[in-house]
Amino acid sequence: MSLTSIDLSPIFLTLKLAGLTTVVLLLVGTPVSWWLSRTQRRWKPAVEAVVALPLVLPPTVLGFYLLLAFGPQGWIGAPWQQLTGSALSFTFTGLVIASVLYSLPFVVQPLQGTFEAIGHKPLEAAACLRASPVDAFFSICVPMAVRGYVTAAVLGFAHTLGEFGVVLMVGGSIPGKTLVLSISIYEHVESLDYATAHALSAGLLAFSFVVLLAVYVVNRRFRYRIA
Amino acid sequence: MTALTTRIQLPREGFYFSVDLEAVASGITAVFGPSGSGKTTLLHCISGLERGATGFVGFGERVWHDSAQRIFVPPHRRDIAMVFQEPRLFQHLNVNANLNYGLKRTPPTGRRIAANKVIDLLGIGGLLARKPASLSLGEQQRVAIGRALLASPRLLLMDEPLASLDIRRKREILPFLRKLPAEFDIPVIYVSHAISELYQLADWVVLLNEGKVVAQGGIRDVFSRLDLFDYLEEQTGAVLETRVLGHEPEYELTLLGVDDEKLYIPKRDIRVGEALRIYVLASNVSLAIALPQAPTSVLNILEGRVLEVGRPNEKRHSLLVKVDIAGQALLARITQKSLANLALVPGMKVYAYIKAVSLDEHLV
Numbered sequence: 001m002s003l004t005s006i007d008l009s010p011i012f013l014t015l016k017l018a019g020l021t022t023v024v025l026l027l028v029g030t031p032v033s034w035w036l037s038r039t040q041r042r043w044k045p046a047v048e049a050v051v052a053l054p055l056v057l058p059p060t061v062l063g064f065y066l067l068l069a070f071g072p073q074g075w076i077g078a079p080w081q082q083l084t085g086s087a088l089s090f091t092f093t094g095l096v097i098a099s100v101l102y103s104l105p106f107v108v109q110p111l112q113g114t115f116e117a118i119g120h121k122p123l124e125a126a127a128c129l130r131a132s133p134v135d136a137f138f139s140i141c142v143p144m145a146v147r148g149y150v151t152a153a154v155l156g157f158a159h160t161l162g163e164f165g166v167v168l169m170v171g172g173s174i175p176g177k178t179l180v181l182s183i184s185i186y187e188h189v190e191s192l193d194y195a196t197a198h199a200l201s202a203g204l205l206a207f208s209f210v211v212l213l214a215v216y217v218v219n220r221r222f223r224y225r226i227a
Numbered sequence: 228m229t230a231l232t233t234r235i236q237l238p239r240e241g242f243y244f245s246v247d248l249e250a251v252a253s254g255i256t257a258v259f260g261p262s263g264s265g266k267t268t269l270l271h272c273i274s275g276l277e278r279g280a281t282g283f284v285g286f287g288e289r290v291w292h293d294s295a296q297r298i299f300v301p302p303h304r305r306d307i308a309m310v311f312q313e314p315r316l317f318q319h320l321n322v323n324a325n326l327n328y329g330l331k332r333t334p335p336t337g338r339r340i341a342a343n344k345v346i347d348l349l350g351i352g353g354l355l356a357r358k359p360a361s362l363s364l365g366e367q368q369r370v371a372i373g374r375a376l377l378a379s380p381r382l383l384l385m386d387e388p389l390a391s392l393d394i395r396r397k398r399e400i401l402p403f404l405r406k407l408p409a410e411f412d413i414p415v416i417y418v419s420h421a422i423s424e425l426y427q428l429a430d431w432v433v434l435l436n437e438g439k440v441v442a443q444g445g446i447r448d449v450f451s452r453l454d455l456f457d458y459l460e461e462q463t464g465a466v467l468e469t470r471v472l473g474h475e476p477e478y479e480l481t482l483l484g485v486d487d488e489k490l491y492i493p494k495r496d497i498r499v500g501e502a503l504r505i506y507v508l509a510s511n512v513s514l515a516i517a518l519p520q521a522p523t524s525v526l527n528i529l530e531g532r533v534l535e536v537g538r539p540n541e542k543r544h545s546l547l548v549k550v551d552i553a554g555q556a557l558l559a560r561i562t563q564k565s566l567a568n569l570a571l572v573p574g575m576k577v578y579a580y581i582k583a584v585s586l587d588e589h590l591v
Contacts, residue, residue: 121315124276127302128309129329129378135303139328143319 006196009176010184011203017092017180018160021099025156026149028100029107034137036108037115052105059102063169066098070170095171095178099160106155114148115141147219154215158208229253229414231382235272235282237438244268244280244438250431252286252382252414255407257429257446259419265438266418270384273416274309275302286382303332308375309384312391314367316359322370323355329378339379340411348403348410349373365396372403376411383407383415389424397424404428423588426450426466426506434458450506451556453537453547460540463547464508465558471497480526480583486553491526492586509547509560511585515578516569527581531557533573539563550579 036048054062069076070089076097077088088094118141126136142149164182171178173187181204188197231252237244244265250256260266271277273284275291278299284292291300302309308329316325326346330338346352349369359367368388375383388404389397405428408415419425425432425446432449434441441458442449447466449455456463469483469490479494483503490505497503518528529552537547548559548571557579571577 121311121313122317124302125309125311125315125317126328127276128274128307128384129374130303130332131328132301132303135332140317140319144317146319 006199007175007184010179010181011200013092013176013179014161014181017095017099018157020096021103021160022153022157024096024100025103025107026153029104029111029152029156032104033108033111034115034141036112038120051108054102055105059163059165060169062102063098063166066094066101066166066170070094070097089170090172090174090178092177095167095180098166098170099163102163102166103156103159106159107152110148110151110155111145114145118144150215150218154211158211161204161208229287229381230285231273231414231416232283232285233269233273235269235280235284237268237272237277237280239265239268239438242438246272246435246438246440248433248440248443250416250433250443252416253408254430255404255415255417255428256431256433257417257419257425258433258435259422259425260435260441262420263437264435266420266435267386268438269435270309270386270416270418273382274307274384275300275305276309306381307384308378308380309386310368310372310375310388312387314359314364314371316367316370316374318359320359321355322351322357322359322362325359325370326351326355326374326377329374333377333379337379340376342377344410345373345376348406363396365392365399368392368396369400369403372400376407376413380413383413385415385417387419388417389421390419401427422462422464422506426504447556451549451558453535453549453558456537456540456547461510462508463510463558463560464506465556467505467507467552467555467557469503469505471499471501471503473499485529485555488529488553489527490529490581490586491583493584493588495588505586505588507557507581507586509558511581512550512557512559513580514548514550514559514561514565514569514571515580516575518578523580524582525580526583527579527586529553529557529579529581531577531579533571533575533577535573536566536571550577552579 032051036044067089068074071077072081072087080088122140122144123136126140127133131139162182164186167178167180168183173179173183181200185197185200188200229252231250233246233248235244235246241263246265246269258266258269268277272280281294282292290298291305292298317328320328326342330342349372351366351369351373354362354366354370359370362370372388389400392400401424407413417425417428429446431444432446433443434449434455436458442452442455447468451465467485469485472482472484472489474481474494480491481494481497483490483492483505492505495503531550531552533548534551534556535549537549539546545560545562546566548561550557550559559579
């Protein structure tokens with residue numbers, strides 16, 4: 001069996017899913033983690049617990065409830081159908097939303113930790129130099145949080161690459177639409193096509209290692225002293 | 228001359244912060260008090276970093292905070308700049324970018340302060356390309372002061388800017404701070420718990436204790452008040468305005484003049500003819516009703532007249548006597564027994580004995 005005979009579409013689909021999910025995660029995770037790092041409200045622990053749920057829940061549980069919510073009568077699926085005219089379950093969009101929820105703690109937690117380490121002092125200094133809160137956030141906080149962002153992006157990306165249970169529940173395995181790498185490997189094993197499963201698995205293993213290695217190397221170079 | 232009005236109430240852990248202050252913002256106004264007296268709270272109310280207070284803060288025509296009318300102007304729109312106890316430089320930016328941070332956010336028409344003048348005065352021209360982490364604390368603080376100045380604020384707030392520095396660094400920055408208001412025409416509110424800093428810098432002083440204003444006024448008036456003895460305790464003293472008359476290098480002494488009276492202090496590098504403020508601790512001043520009969524080691528014997536005799540302090544053993552020396556007030560701290568022996572009453576002619584070595588600037 002040669003590489004060219006393997007259907008590569010699950011690989012591209014997986015990269016597309018992980019990439020898009022990471023972008024959405026950073027956009028959603030920034031305000032959430034910022035709020036968590038600043039707030040003193042009583043329900044902060046409740047929000048933290050909800051964000052952390054995917055860490056402990058079996059992916060099938062999350063997937064099961066998302067499947068119900070995404071359905072044509074579900075509380076997300078129904079309004080989505082009205083708004084866009086298309087269904088959410090068993091679609092790529094549904095997969096992205098599910099992946100975002102599933103990988104949220106991997107982005108929120110490092111960002112929250114970084115924002116907490118930066119503290120309020122540099123922002124107070126910026127506020128006393130004519131910088132509005134939004135200006136100070138982008139000119140001071142984001143650059144100081146580079147390491148946190150790199151870590152968050154890579155963890156979010158890598159975690160989405162490896163997801164299985166949630167995708168299986170809400171996405172099925174429609175080739176080209178929702179058949180991602182992990183499921184493709186599972187199906188090759190089921191049909192006793194070990195050679196293809198090997199090739200894909202080894203590829204994923206090597207890729208994940210290289211990405212994580214890159215993060216740790218980059219992190220060493222961006223070591224700002226946070227005063 | 229712009230007036231700064233601060234009428235603020237704020238419950239704080241341990242005390243209730245309640246300040247009613249009308250200050251003419253010109254030159255350096257010092258806010259003095261022990262730690263925990265509410266100095267930083269006051270600055271944060273003026274800057275807008277403290278949002279929980281009720282009351283009124285106004286600067287000239289502008290209202291920055293009026294809780295009755297639900298007005299609260301956030302710090303970045305108050306036309307102020309603040310220097311903190313720690314330099315708080317932005318670690319990801321080099322010195323030049325730190326200096327330009329506030330400048331870039333100041334409208335071109337509001338940029339009154341020339342960058343090269345600030346950089347020259349602070350002596351930070353050689354540091355521009357460096358990152359803050361590679362600078363000494365003293366260098367960092369000078370950059371922080373420059374950064375605040377370049378934002379061309381209408382009011383500069385300084386929260387113990389020298390407190391984290393050692394004596395050498397303090398002496399490096401103090402002369403620059405002294406020149407600030409005149410060089411750049413910016414009023415400064417300067418918070419400190421060190422008398423050594425404020426008597427050299429400030430013209431107007433506000434004394435805080437447990438969230439309340441204890442006294443305020445011109446620096447010489449406040450520090451010659453007898454009723455602040457229980458508050459200032461062993462730091463009690465008077466500020467004298469002097470002029471440098473000459474140096475005696477063979478003895479490492481400098482001779483000062485207070486009008487016609489003369490005063491030796493340990494040598495300082497100040498040119499003859501220049502003005503110098505000194506702080507004379509009340510406990511370093513002895514009083515006598517006559518000149519010594521035989522030679523004495525005390526170099527400074529100043530003739531004066533008793534103005535006022537204070538009440539004994541909390542510990543009851545000592546009290547303050549205010550003496551007029553060539554038109555300026557000097558405080559002497561003496562025991563009740565000495566008072567009885569000398570039978571001092573206002574109007575009496577006395578001689579104040581002050582050891583030159585006790586006038587070392589580092590003792591205060």
